[in-house]
Amino acid sequence: MFCSFVFSKLVTLFVLMVQLSGIVCDKKDGIFQTDIGNQMTIGLSDEGYKSVQLKCGSNSMVVKLETEEDFEGVIYTRGSFSDKKSSCFLDPGYRKGQRSFSIKFPLDECNTHKKGEIYSNTLVLQHDKELIMPGDAAFHLECDYSKPRDVTVNADLQKDNSVVSRISLTDADPSFKEKRRNKRTTAENISDTVILTQDFLKRRKEEL
Template sequence: MKATIITQIFFVFVLKSYADDIFEADLGEEFKIGLTEKGYKSVKLKCGANHMTLTIETDEDFTGVIYTRGSFYDKNYPCFLNAAKSENRRNFTMKFNLRECNTKKKKDRYLNTLVLQHDHELIMPGDTAFNLECDFKKFRETTDTLVFVEKYVTSRIGLTNADPAVKSENILPMVDTNTNTATLTPDFYKKYKDEL
């Protein structure tokens, strides 16, 4: 009886070691989340005086979740959207105050990250994330009857890694239209294909 128990323990140990090796092999290099320019048709960022408005159009029906980085566990509106509960599965809008949704302020710039996650619980390969930036530090001259200089906002948007644990080594360029609205499409990154 003692030999049978020892044999069973040995068998379980060998089986567990074998399963661990298979699991590691399956999830190694092939399970990189990385940067992806797929899954969306366009993402438009419009910066207002005190808010960000995002208009997202996906290339297929999307039933995952859309949220600002750091808002996933709270799942609170306006920082989190469950696309499966939306009537339209390809067009989504989010609007939030610059003091909400984990928006960071660095001098005159407000920064955030938007994540499109297909699974309701896990970030997976194929998920997409976008750096968002509203910049209030630029000035322009306005001429009416008088010439004066005023502060105005510019919007920038670009791809980033959906996995928050990964610090991106290469910084990809962002769409910067020098206006309060910037729209990113996958075509923007065609010339940077090697960096994705």
């Protein structure tokens, strides 16, 4: 498995080098020009990870990931790659046998978006420390605090709120814009915790 994974990454690097060889040199301005975005797409990835778990806290999101193979890349919230702020960016370093990772970030940081009582962010699982390439994965995370419980009246006759947690598979490409949630690639739970696995995605694909 490890050898096949390394081979696939080498093939991807070769493809990337071929694409980069299409760079055009503008002799007049002395500027190298290219539009890699038009030549290479990332797409949705169901490889490289076994499971992703989201736990919605009162003021933070906690994400636990399990990879298929030993991991030597980086994990970060979309838009946080450049500044590499510790709460938004995880570089665990390579250790043999290391396949479980956890990252916790505040609801008011790390490019977390708030719409009403719904907080959302996108987490990127990038296998190379510098480049996003096909095979990298991204997960759209949502913590929805707006749904009332079935039993909503307490001793003070106040309504309490429960949490709906969601994880959707999305594109790791930083230029990708999510238009609507894809039900086929979304795991949802009326709880503060939800898990997205490859087995779940396979079942959803068969059902839909």
